[in-house]
Amino acid sequence: MEYVSPRQTSGPRPWSALPPELPGILAPAVPPLAAELMTLLPQQVPAYAAATEGRYWEKLARGVDIALARLVALPGTDEPALNEESRRLVSGLGTGEFREGRSMDSLLAAYRAGARLAFRVLSEECLDAGMSPAVTISLGESIWAYIDELSSVSAQAYAAELSAQAGLRERRHAELLETLLRGGADDVEIRRLATAADWRLPSRIAVVVLPTVAAARARLQLGATGLVVERDSEATALVAAPERPHQETRLLRMLARTEAVVGPPVEWSDAPHSHRVAQFLASRRARRTVHAPDEERAPLLADDHLTEVLMGVEPRLVGRLAARALAPLEAVSDRKRAVFEQTLLSWLRHRGQRAPMAAELGVHTQTVGYRVRRLRELFGDALDDPDERFRLEIALRGCRGLRPAHPGA
Structure with missing residues (x-):
């Protein structure tokens, strides 16, 4: 299928108006022009200064x-800028630029340098052959239209190679992640997959779970330090395990506004455990932060929420414990029960100190005193027993989640 550029669709090709005898006049100038251009390129395009040897340079010379x-060969014809051979070669130059690790800027600069040199040399040939200035002007327009075609085809090939390589990289990232989360692979296989994925595998890792919509932001912020994969219902990332406070702080800063949950640091073989813990906390968090303020959507470390994880392992046992420990509250109405649960948890947290309890609950200290007296009537000596107080706190936190309830909850 013939490539048609926007310039070509606007009318006749500019070289069609040139004298048909021009190709025969200009052809002898091509070999010295090509040699001069290959000498000029390393001087005018710095990226090529260190690339004047090897197969790609040979390919560029042939191009x-x-x-x-x-x-x-185009003057006097209405042929497209590129035939099958030249299109294939020019496309290969775009692909080669990507594989050589350069941006398209280098090749586009080379094309521009070639256009300037070609116009200088070929316009002199026209003048020597007695051509009119109008021919020289049309020749210049033709050269730049031709360079536009070359640039467009090479850029398309470069973009296609970039897309293909990005897709391959994503597949290899996903393969490494799934193998780690599945567990059971030996170190040799893990290292092989990490090498194929071009990811530097840290000695210890942490698995991060975050909403799929936050994957792009996390990928951008983590850069080469993280491996982010979008899965069916979540985005999952692998990061180097944050072992020190400053590393934790830096990781949380990079994951800001992603609602990420960072699983506990583990060896490679324990990646499934880190993932399960992060998933558990992420699911609990999703249920209770639908309308939460931004500070409650900040990224969190699983290591700071292990109590919640432990209580979530056997929620039915926690529920049974709560039913037994909080049985005295069955004597009050549901509305008052919520108030007493809130007050009791505050009493346990502040070891009975009324001033901080009143500040937390948003009530007067006398109200706190009344509620505590009522709690003592309901629970009796249990409030003076350390073991019973421990069970009460587990029961209350298990019912309300890790964070203590706020006033008015």
């Missing part, structure tokens, strides 16, 4: 020969 030969 210059074919591109210039095609250019001087």
Whole structure:
């Protein structure tokens, strides 16, 4: 299928108006022009200064020969800028730029340098042959239209290679992640997959769970330090395990506004455990932060919430414990029960100190005193027993989640 550029759709190709005898006049100038251009490129395009040897340089030289030969063959015809051979070669140059690790800027700069040199040399040939200035002007327009075609085809090939490589990289990232989360793979296999994925595998890792919509932001913020994969119902990332406070702080800063949960640091073989813990906390968090303020949506470390994880392992046992420990509250109404549970948890947290309890609950200290007296009537000596107080706190936190309830809850 013939490539048609926007310039070509606007009317006749500019070289069609040039004298048909021009190709025969310009053809002898192509070999010295090509040689001069290959000498000029390393000087004018710094990226090529260290690339003047090897297969790619040979391919570029061949591309210059074919591109210039095609250019001087076009005057007087209405043929497209590129035939099958030249298009294939120019496309290969775009692909090669990507594989050589350069941006398209280098090749586009080379094309521009070639256009300037070609116009200088070929316009002199026209003048020596007695052509009018109008021919020289049309030749210049034709050269730049031709370079536009070369640039467009090479850029398309570069973009296609970039997309293909990005897709391959994502698949390899996903394969490494799934293998780690599945467990059971030996170190040799894990290292092989990490190498294929071009990811530097840290000695210890942490698995991060976050909403799929936050994957792009996390990928951008983590950069090469993290491996982010979008899965069916979540985005999952692998990061180097934060072992020190400053590392934790830095990781949380990078994950800001992603609602991420960072699983506990583990060896590679324990990645499934880190993932399960992070998933558990993420699911609990999702249920209770639907309308939460931004500070409650900040990323969190599983190591700071292990109590919640432990209580969530056997929620039915926690429920049974709560039913037994909080049985005295069955004597009051549901509305008062919520108030007494809130007050009792505050009493346990502040060891009975009324001032901080009143500040936390948003009530007067006398109200706190009344409620505590009523709690003593309901629970009796249990409030003076350390073991019973421990069970009460587990029961209350298990019912309300890790964070203590706020006033008015």
